[in-house]
Amino acid sequence: MTKMTPSEALVETLVAEGIKEVFGIVGSAYMDALDLFPAAGIRFVSVAHEQAAAHAADGLARVSGRPQVCIAQNGPGAANFVSAITAAYWAHSPVVAITPETGTMGMGTGGFQELDQMPWFHACTKYQVRVNRPERMAELARQCFHVAKAECGPTQLNIPRDYFYGDIECEIYKTSEVSRGPGPEADLEEAARMLSAASFPVILAGGGVSISNAVEETRSLAEYLTAPVVSSYLHNDTFPAGHRLSVGPIGYCGSKAAMRTISKADVILALGCRLGPFGTLPQYGMDYWPRGARIIQVDIDHRQLGLSRRVHLPVTADARAFANRLLLTLQASGRNREPNAERLAEVKREKEAWRKELDAWSRAPSRLMHPRRFLQELSSAAPKGSIVTTDVGNTCSMCNSYFGFTGARQFLPALSWGNCGIAYALALGAKVGVPERPVFALQGDGAYGISGLSEVMTAVREQIPVIAVVFNNNAWAAEKKNQIDYYDNRFVGTNLANPDFAQLARDMGAEGYRIEDPKDVNEVVAAAVSSGRPVVIDAIIDGAAEVLAEPFRRDALRPPVRHLPRYRHLSAHS
Ligand SMILES: Cc1ncc(C[n+]2csc(CCOP(=O)(O)OP(=O)(O)O)c2C)c(N)n1
Numbered sequence: 001m002t003k004m005t006p007s008e009a010l011v012e013t014l015v016a017e018g019i020k021e022v023f024g025i026v027g028s029a030y031m032d033a034l035d036l037f038p039a040a041g042i043r044f045v046s047v048a049h050e051q052a053a054a055h056a057a058d059g060l061a062r063v064s065g066r067p068q069v070c071i072a073q074n075g076p077g078a079a080n081f082v083s084a085i086t087a088a089y090w091a092h093s094p095v096v097a098i099t100p101e102t103g104t105m106g107m108g109t110g111g112f113q114e115l116d117q118m119p120w121f122h123a124c125t126k127y128q129v130r131v132n133r134p135e136r137m138a139e140l141a142r143q144c145f146h147v148a149k150a151e152c153g154p155t156q157l158n159i160p161r162d163y164f165y166g167d168i169e170c171e172i173y174k175t176s177e178v179s180r181g182p183g184p185e186a187d188l189e190e191a192a193r194m195l196s197a198a199s200f201p202v203i204l205a206g207g208g209v210s211i212s213n214a215v216e217e218t219r220s221l222a223e224y225l226t227a228p229v230v231s232s233y234l235h236n237d238t239f240p241a242g243h244r245l246s247v248g249p250i251g252y253c254g255s256k257a258a259m260r261t262i263s264k265a266d267v268i269l270a271l272g273c274r275l276g277p278f279g280t281l282p283q284y285g286m287d288y289w290p291r292g293a294r295i296i297q298v299d300i301d302h303r304q305l306g307l308s309r310r311v312h313l314p315v316t317a318d319a320r321a322f323a324n325r326l327l328l329t330l331q332a333s334g335r336n337r338e339p340n341a342e343r344l345a346e347v348k349r350e351k352e353a354w355r356k357e358l359d360a361w362s363r364a365p366s367r368l369m370h371p372r373r374f375l376q377e378l379s380s381a382a383p384k385g386s387i388v389t390t391d392v393g394n395t396c397s398m399c400n401s402y403f404g405f406t407g408a409r410q411f412l413p414a415l416s417w418g419n420c421g422i423a424y425a426l427a428l429g430a431k432v433g434v435p436e437r438p439v440f441a442l443q444g445d446g447a448y449g450i451s452g453l454s455e456v457m458t459a460v461r462e463q464i465p466v467i468a469v470v471f472n473n474n475a476w477a478a479e480k481k482n483q484i485d486y487y488d489n490r491f492v493g494t495n496l497a498n499p500d501f502a503q504l505a506r507d508m509g510a511e512g513y514r515i516e517d518p519k520d521v522n523e524v525v526a527a528a529v530s531s532g533r534p535v536v537i538d539a540i541i542d543g544a545a546e547v548l549a550e551p552f553r554r555d556a557l558r559p560p561v562r563h564l565p566r567y568r569h570l571s572a573h574s
């Protein structure tokens with residue numbers, strides 16, 4: 001036991017956990033701890049809005065695979081975390097949100113910046129705790145790190161502001177690594193039997209493959225079985241795109257090759273995959289999910305097993321450990337598999353057909369630059385190994401069929417929270433974690449206005465050279481597409497009128513480029529990558545009905561029905 005202050009105990013716990021950066025906006029509530037950061041070797045990355053601090057911590061956690069930290073002033077500062085922490089929750093990203101709160105002697109009196117902060121984070125964290133005595137600062141902070149790691153999600157450390165002060169005795173030590181097994185032997189054997197007997201086995205690689213760094217193990221398994229590998233929705237980085245068994249992602253705006261391939265499966269190994277219901281909906285008019293297929297579902301979180309689909313073999317296991325042991329079990333079974341030439345040829349055929357179709361879509365005529373043509377150029381111009389974050393929007397969704405990756409932790413999309421305004425700040429965090437790689441933040445013009453624009457100031461101030469690409473179609477086009485398809489082109493709130501984003505970037509101290517012709521993409525991207533400075537590329541693209549992707553929520557929208565006389569002309573069939 002060593003004598004220290006609670007502020008010292010908190011900061012020393014961060015140091016013990018290997019924290020090098022903390023994202024936030026300064027506030028008096030935690031200034032006593034903040035003052036120690038430089039001496040502790042912790043960089044405080046000061047952002048423009050607390051939402052960006054939590055997204056940046058998420059981005060850094062996703063690329064590093066380690067818990068990361070954001071901190072905010074009590075009340076309004078902490079409230080600004082909520083949406084971003086929810087995004088991290090659905091991304092299974094270990095973010096520790098430190099939320100100082102009103103002092104213990106003022107609680108309940110309605111003093112200043114006071115509201116019970118625990119309910120805000122109740123539904124979006126794996127664990128939350130209020131430091132109830134200053135002496136427990138290190139212990140409770142440590143528990144937040146432990147659960148964030150062990151349960152792959154955000155936690156909240158809530159600290160009454162007077163509890164940073166005083167003298168305490170405590171011990172500082174690092175949380176241990178939780179090892180996770182490959183699942184029961186009997187399940188591994190059953191999985192080996194099912195896959196060996198399958199006539200068309202398919203591996204569905206989910207986010208857990210990336211989280212557990214199981215890409216190599218998945219590759220070996222796929223090669224042994226000659227099993228095509230489909231990435232789950234928005235998890236394009238779970239298998240190398242150039243591999244001969246890779247067919248790309250299913251889900252909204254995904255790969256038709258992947259959808260046609262999985263539709264033929266009689267056995268699916270859903271590895272590190274929760275089989276999220278949105279990610280398996282029909283797409284491109286294809287109801288591709290093979291209802292007759294037998295499913296082996298492997299997830300580290302037993303709550304996900306069989307949650308949205310009937311599963312024949314549910315296994316609670318680490319994706320990497322499971323894949324590794326399953327391969328050994330298959331090899332030991334004596335069935336020494338030769339590569340299945342027919343299946344390989346089929347995969348090749350499907351990929352080629354999809355490539356041709358996508359190419360034709362990307363070269364369709366348009367008045368302004370076609371978004372697909374732009375994405376085609378952008379995805380080939382981005383250097384191999386780049387990290388790409390994406391937002392929520394019509395153009396961003398199309399990215400799913402253009403961007404392939406070489407390995408895990410390279411693709412950071414908004415995922416299931418689906419909030420516009422996430423991409424830029426995710427990229428800030430990612431770039432801090434992997435400074436040697438180009439980091440691209442892809443977002444629509446609407447989403448950029450929510451958060452990206454103001455965080456360019458952060459990138460400049462903190463010298464974090466992310467490359468932002470703004471898909472500028474002067475519209476909240478994903479929503480506009482609904483008005484086109486369902487509301488007879490009545491545009492309420494979906495048109496935008498943008499400033500010159502490139503000029504604005506230059507005014508903020510970043511580099512700014514404008515692209516109107518796909519031929520310029522290569523040159524601009526090369527300049528952006530070599531500049532080593534924050535860059536904003538304003539890509540002027542077409543937003544006409546013909547170039548837009550399908551409505552995002554076809555599954556949930558209905559034609560308008562109006563009964564009242566004053567609205568009757570707004571009915572679908574008026
Ligand atoms: C925070 C938040 N607000 C609103 C929405 C609803 N929404 C989904 S997509 C979208 C439009 C996105 O527009 P933009 O970023 O310009 O991309 P585009 O669709 O034009 O490519 C909106 C408003 C959302 N997902 N998140």
Ligand SMILES: [Mg+2]
Pocket residue numbers: 393444445446471472473474475476477
């Ligand atoms: Mg737009």
